[in-house]
Amino acid sequence: MAKKKTTNVALIGSGFMGRTHSNAYLKVGKFFNTPTNPTMHTIVGLEPTLGAFAEQWGWQNHTNDAGAVFNNEDIDLVDLVTPNHLHATHAIAALEAGKHVACEKPLAGTLDDARAMAKAAKKAKKSKTFCWFVYRRVPAVALAHQLVKEGKLGRIFHVRAAYLQDWGGPDTPLLWRFKGKQAGSGAHGDLNAHIVDMARFITGDEITEVTGAIKETFIKKREIIESAGGSAITGKGAKKSKKKRYGTSTVDDALLFLARFKKGAIASFEASRLATGDKNANRIEIHGEKGAIKYNFERANELEWYDNTLPGREQGWSTINVTRGDDGHPYVGNWWPAAHIIGYEHTFVNMAADMLNVIANKKPVVPVSDFQDAYETQRVLEAAVLAADNRCPVKMSEVK
Numbered sequence: 250m251a252k253k254k255t256t257n258v259a260l261i262g263s264g265f266m267g268r269t270h271s272n273a274y275l276k277v278g279k280f281f282n283t284p285t286n287p288t289m290h291t292i293v294g295l296e297p298t299l300g301a302f303a304e305q306w307g308w309q310n311h312t313n314d315a316g317a318v319f320n321n322e323d324i325d326l327v328d329l330v331t332p333n334h335l336h337a338t339h340a341i342a343a344l345e346a347g348k349h350v351a352c353e354k355p356l357a358g359t360l361d362d363a364r365a366m367a368k369a370a371k372k373a374k375k376s377k378t379f380c381w382f383v384y385r386r387v388p389a390v391a392l393a394h395q396l397v398k399e400g401k402l403g404r405i406f407h408v409r410a411a412y413l414q415d416w417g418g419p420d421t422p423l424l425w426r427f428k429g430k431q432a433g434s435g436a437h438g439d440l441n442a443h444i445v446d447m448a449r450f451i452t453g454d455e456i457t458e459v460t461g462a463i464k465e466t467f468i469k470k471r472e473i474i475e476s477a478g479g480s481a482i483t484g485k486g487a488k489k490s491k492k493k494r495y496g497t498s499t500v501d502d503a504l505l506f507l508a509r510f511k512k513g514a515i516a517s518f519e520a521s522r523l524a525t526g527d528k529n530a531n532r533i534e535i536h537g538e539k540g541a542i543k544y545n546f547e548r549a550n551e552l553e554w555y556d557n558t559l560p561g562r563e564q565g566w567s568t569i570n571v572t573r574g575d576d577g578h579p580y581v582g583n584w585w586p587a588a589h590i591i592g593y594e595h596t597f598v599n600m601a602a603d604m605l606n607v608i609a610n611k612k613p614v615v616p617v618s619d620f621q622d623a624y625e626t627q628r629v630l631e632a633a634v635l636a637a638d639n640r641c642p643v644k645m646s647e648v649k
């Protein structure tokens with residue numbers, strides 16, 4: 250067998266996403282016949298346990314100096330899985346060094362950073378850029394995109410999206426996710442970023458106006474922790490100070506907004522970290538003239554589908570188990586036989602496969618969000634913040 254060209258990867262960050270991305274690079278070559286295989290060259294992180302992390306996941310080198318990877322000629326792709334305020338500096342340095350760059354969502358904590366990243370990407374003509382909006386790569390969500398593209402839903406009237414989690418109660422300490430300077434925003438940039446991307450991706454349409462928004466920080470003070478230990482998301486098990494000290498949360502816990510799409514659909518978006526009982530309920534519902542879909546990530550393999558073109562006596566919601574690779578369901582043909590379901594980590598492997606395709610100038614299974622595209626999502630997020638802060642509608646043309 251001819252030896253494939255390899256893509257040397259440096260991953261910056263070794264927390265929650267450090268693990269999902271490491272797993273993706275480890276698995277992708279086993280399940281996908283990509284034109285180039287990743288080599289897990291260098292992991293960058295600040296944890297004292299980084300050496301053990303590198304060994305566990307198969308990274309050849311480890312360092313706590315991000316600068317070392319930008320200057321290393323052997324690295325082809327720099328992948329950023331750090332807190333949001335670091336994305337722009339690292340992405341721009343990597344692009345200026347001629348690397349391909351992948352970055353976790355949201356593209357950045359602020360619109361200014363996101364704009365600078367999109368600009369740097371445009372300038373670096375030979376570099377490919379990617380934003381890890383992984384829910385595009387859930388087979389059921391990719392199928393929804395394909396159904397809309399094939400005209401199966403017809404004219405779209407409604408988009409209803411909500412991303413609900415409940416880990417942000419008063420016991421959750423003051424992680425970076427609650428610090429505006431590091432995170433940019435709270436539930437909004439964390440969760441609305443995903444559903445705005447999904448809505449744009451599935452409908453193939455763009456938001457033209459945010460017509461109203463509301464945001465709230467329910468838990469204003471949170472306990473200060475000595476280290477970022479414990480669960481990366483909830484901080485559960487983190488080392489807390491003997492004498493309790495509290496700091497101010499400077500982000501939203503929830504943000505809701507209404508919007509209009511260019512082709513006429515009206516939409517609602519809701520993100521919360523205090524939606525008691527909902528752990529990772531990433532939901533989207535779209536109603537069109539000819540059909541409708543409903544999706545909830547907590548039932549990841551299922552897409553609900555209503556065919557409004559059937560005779561009335563045959564109409565009703567059906568549940569498609571999106572696991573039939575032989576019948577054309579996206580991605581799943583690379584995994585297991587029908588109804589041998591897949592999960593969260595597979596979306597990252599699917600994304601790694603499509604990034605490697607794009608790097609080798611091949612088509613991804615469904616479109617990948619690059620920095621310019623992720624900047625468009627960031628503009629919508631900004632419009633929603635402006636609408637909430639100023640209690641007024643905001644036209645997208647006003648947000649540059």
Ligand SMILES: NC(=O)c1ccc[n+]([C@@H]2O[C@H](COP(=O)([O-])OP(=O)(O)OC[C@H]3O[C@@H](n4cnc5c(N)ncnc54)[C@H](O)[C@@H]3O)[C@@H](O)[C@H]2O)c1
Nearest residue numbers: 262263264265266267294295296330331333353354355481
């Ligand atoms: N796609 C998704 O579903 C998803 C889910 C969770 C998080 N995210 C995004 O991933 C990114 C990281 O989130 P996380 O949950 O992995 O956070 P985390 O807190 O678990 O990990 C952050 C990592 O960044 C490292 N780091 C911090 N400063 C650094 C520096 N100066 N140089 C090198 N490394 C540094 C830390 O050592 C740590 O390993 C964020 O942008 C977040 O929004 C995406």
